[in-house]
Amino acid sequence: MANQTKPVLHGYFRSSCSWRVRIAFALKGVEYDQVPINLIRDGGQQLTQEYKTLNPMQQVPAVEIDGITLSQSLAVIQYINETRPGPRLLPADPKKRAQVRMISDLIASGIQPLQNLYVIQKVGAEKMQWSHHFIDRGFQALEPILKQTAGKYCVGDEISMADICLVPQVYNAERFKVDVGQYPTIKRLNQALLEIEAFKVSHPSCQPDTPDDLRA
């Protein structure tokens, strides 16, 4: 594409949805700029009027790309996939493609929103047990699905959007003290994916806004 300026990712180092977008950019070898939105500081920088114009849901990520502003990480990932060269992030085979979407939606609609900051802030004192419960419940469903679909990665042997969703969700599971060892397929896939450069460079431990005490 001729008209391209660098995309800008408005995100937060340990937001799982921001991490998904960083993985997609890294897998495709796309250079981009990051603008940190601190979800905690100043009561949450995502709540400012200025940010609300970028994403009316007042969540991260928001991505400025090719003259439009996108939110919702799966939409962003699919746009990157459809417009950038490099490895495809959705398989060519319709059945496999449907499985990738099924796994991605299971995580992005069925697990992550239930443990998202703006939900658990409403839950209050119970937030640890609450998040643990919904991630564990989701992983109980995800494990047998992945057992059927996985090869080296979530669906067969090609890295896909499903892998992009899985790794940040396992990171959150660990934050909320879910015993990932109970889920051998999830554990194996996560370990294999964390060895891949695109997952390493995008990791929350090494972003521009990662606090010093959380740096790897």
Ligand SMILES: O=C(O)/C=C\C(=O)CC(=O)CC(=O)O
């Ligand atoms: O505790 C914090 O520092 C604030 C928020 C997050 O990490 C990100 C989330 O809200 C969870 C998520 O992205 O799944």
